[in-house]
Amino acid sequence: GAGVSQTPSNKVTEKGKYVELRCDPISGHTALYWYRQSLGQGPEFLIYFQGTGAADDSGLPNDRFFAVRPEGSVSTLKIQRTERGDSAVYLCASSADSGTSGYNEQFFGPGTRLTVL
Amino acid sequence: KNQVEQSPQSLIILEGKNCTLQCNYTVSPFSNLRWYKQDTGRGPVSLTIMTFSENTKSNGRYTATLDADTKQSSLHITASQLSDSASYICVVSARGGSYIPTFGRGTSLIVHP
Numbered sequence: 001g002a003g004v005s006q007t008p009s010n011k012v013t014e015k016g017k018y019v020e021l022r023c024d025p026i027s028g029h030t031a032l033y034w035y036r037q038s039l040g041q042g043p044e045f046l047i048y049f050q051g052t053g054a055a056d057d058s059g060l061p062n063d064r065f066f067a068v069r070p071e072g073s074v075s076t077l078k079i080q081r082t083e084r085g086d087s088a089v090y091l092c093a094s095s096a097d098s099g100t101s102g103y104n105e106q107f108f109g110p111g112t113r114l115t116v117l
Numbered sequence: 118k119n120q121v122e123q124s125p126q127s128l129i130i131l132e133g134k135n136c137t138l139q140c141n142y143t144v145s146p147f148s149n150l151r152w153y154k155q156d157t158g159r160g161p162v163s164l165t166i167m168t169f170s171e172n173t174k175s176n177g178r179y180t181a182t183l184d185a186d187t188k189q190s191s192l193h194i195t196a197s198q199l200s201d202s203a204s205y206i207c208v209v210s211a212r213g214g215s216y217i218p219t220f221g222r223g224t225s226l227i228v229h230p
Binding site: 004031033035040041042043044045048050055056059091093103105106108109110111 | 121126148149151158159160161162163166168206210216217218220221222223225
């Protein structure tokens, strides 16, 4: 694939349910980021992976949110006991290497629109 | 606290007209600033990146400026087209330490025929 892909594109669930959102980064990109974007807002950082490990998860709002990247490629964002306030677009981005200056461009996927009823 | 403020929040212009979007930041120490374009229902796409030593950079009809002293950047769009309708997001990265850039809330631009 040429770019970052995310599945599903849309997810509607009921309050209290569990959801998984998947991100396929650009092949070879070691850095992977998850963001959440509400209508009319910029992306809000959730978690950053360097390889398989979560290097920074300070943006996760609470312990209902968890993300994994077991083989250093595909990542899954998991949300337990979903709440209506979790409704947003969840964006994934990857870059060749985060470095220490952020020069490497982050390439974004199209996002998953999550609606919690 | 690192912050990025963008103005205006939204803008409506006629096709063919020019416009300028503003970005003020407090990110320190400064590394670079990117302008992203986000079409509705899509992820953001980088338009330009500017480092400390750069004052202006163009990408087609898009021209970004940077004043690192006043911590301000602008994105100028020349001869707007309908396809320019999108959200434009200013993103600033710090040098060393945090790998996480700071995002602005974006300016929503609508170009009318």
